[in-house]
Amino acid sequence: MKRKSTGSQPSSVVPSKKGRSAPSALFSEVRELILCARHAAARVVNTLQVTTNFEIGRRIVEHEQKGSKRAEYGAELLKELSARLTEEFGKGFSPVNLSYMRRFFLSCKDRVPQISQQATGKLALPQVGQTISGELMRDQIFQQPTEKFTNPFRLSWTHYVLLLTIKDLDERSFYEIEATNQGWSVPELKRQKTSALYERLALSRDKKGVKQLSEKGQLITRPEEILKEPYVLEFLGLDEKADYSENDLESAIITHIERFLLELGKGFLFEARQKRFTFDEDHYFVDLVFYNRLLRCYVIIDLKLDKLTHQDLGQMQMYVNYYDREVKLPDENPTIGLLLCKSKKDTIVELTLPKDANIHAREYQLYLPSKELLKRKLIEWSRQKVEG
Numbered sequence: 001m002k003r004k005s006t007g008s009q010p011s012s013v014v015p016s017k018k019g020r021s022a023p024s025a026l027f028s029e030v031r032e033l034i035l036c037a038r039h040a041a042a043r044v045v046n047t048l049q050v051t052t053n054f055e056i057g058r059r060i061v062e063h064e065q066k067g068s069k070r071a072e073y074g075a076e077l078l079k080e081l082s083a084r085l086t087e088e089f090g091k092g093f094s095p096v097n098l099s100y101m102r103r104f105f106l107s108c109k110d111r112v113p114q115i116s117q118q119a120t121g122k123l124a125l126p127q128v129g130q131t132i133s134g135e136l137m138r139d140q141i142f143q144q145p146t147e148k149f150t151n152p153f154r155l156s157w158t159h160y161v162l163l164l165t166i167k168d169l170d171e172r173s174f175y176e177i178e179a180t181n182q183g184w185s186v187p188e189l190k191r192q193k194t195s196a197l198y199e200r201l202a203l204s205r206d207k208k209g210v211k212q213l214s215e216k217g218q219l220i221t222r223p224e225e226i227l228k229e230p231y232v233l234e235f236l237g238l239d240e241k242a243d244y245s246e247n248d249l250e251s252a253i254i255t256h257i258e259r260f261l262l263e264l265g266k267g268f269l270f271e272a273r274q275k276r277f278t279f280d281e282d283h284y285f286v287d288l289v290f291y292n293r294l295l296r297c298y299v300i301i302d303l304k305l306d307k308l309t310h311q312d313l314g315q316m317q318m319y320v321n322y323y324d325r326e327v328k329l330p331d332e333n334p335t336i337g338l339l340l341c342k343s344k345k346d347t348i349v350e351l352t353l354p355k356d357a358n359i360h361a362r363e364y365q366l367y368l369p370s371k372e373l374l375k376r377k378l379i380e381w382s383r384q385k386v387e388g
Contacts, residue, residue, distance in 0.1 A: 050153040057105030154180045170214035171198045177217035199374035200228040220294040223336050230363040235259045240366045246303050267294035297333035304341035310352040340364045
């Protein structure tokens with residue numbers, strides 16, 4: 001005989017398939033334990049794969065050093081090794097992939113000299129104690145900047161293959177640090193590399209700041225460190241040659257807000273669109289309002305389709321003053337104003353704004369930039385800094 005329901009289930013229980021109920025707190029703990037264990041297991045498998053490939057690269061190099069110095073010998077060695085490994089183990093051991101393993105070892109051997117030569121047999125796995133859930137949840141990869149890389153490797157093999165395509169060692173180091181600290185997926189890393197994030201950040205920094213990028217990644221301690229030149233908005237889907245309005249641009253940004261936040265960089269939180277404020281019975285609207293939790297300040301953005309004018313800069317100064325005086329809390333830092341425009345002249349910006357103004361103008365473009373052009377700009381910028 002079935003019992004009649006006496007009402008809704010108590011919030012402290014979760015019904016099971018057999019009609020019984022389990023405490024929700026226990027269910028949550030067990031669920032978290034399983035998810036954390038799976039995540040940790042995936043990290044262990046990933047570490048084992050990357051470390052194994054590193055060791056394969058080591059053995060290829062050591063074997064080459066004992067044989068002929070000719071390039072033909074190395075190519076034939078990889079081809080023969082690939083055929084035998086593929087026959088026994090299947091995909092993953094093509095001559096190209098073996099070549100990447102060799103390059104991977106050569107690029108990392110000085111950075112991680114202590115990796116065991118018997119890594120596949122003695123790889124130390126994470127210890128699991130009584131506080132397994134808490135231990136597994138502690139993922140230092142995403143919590144603090146990595147100043148020195150140590151074993152185990154913290155990215156997937158596909159990440160490292162992509163990084164090996166970057167010839168400049170400083171640039172490669174920057175992308176590895178950022179991919180590690182920010183938890184970038186392979187597509188995200190590819191997009192940041194393709195959009196020349198390193199060069200765009202470097203153009204907004206002094207020589208010391210550029211060096212810091214390669215050693216510690218992007219650190220956010222001053223307003224200038226959130227800026228790029230230019231901002232790349234190719235993901236908006238707007239045609240560079242077609243007519244579109246500021247409202248179209250703004251709407252596209254809102255539609256792709258997650259990707260726009262990624263382009264803005266670290267610590268940004270979206271607050272409002274077309275934020276209105278009023279004084280002297282006049283209404284004013286700020287296009288986009290963000291908050292940066294690392295700098296602890298508001299960042300207000302105005303979008304301009306045409307060339308930047310001194311009137312645009314004056315209007316932004318008014319917006320910044322309003323936020324500093326009427327919106328921000330006493331313990332928060334001064335508001336940052338950012339004008340995104342199609343084109344600007346630095347002379348107009350410098351003559352219009354006081355030197356200590358917390359207002360910045362940056363160009364945006366709706367297509368991926370030319371890395372070679374940005375590299376040339378960076379070289380020219382470096383020469384100007386040295387001459388100055």
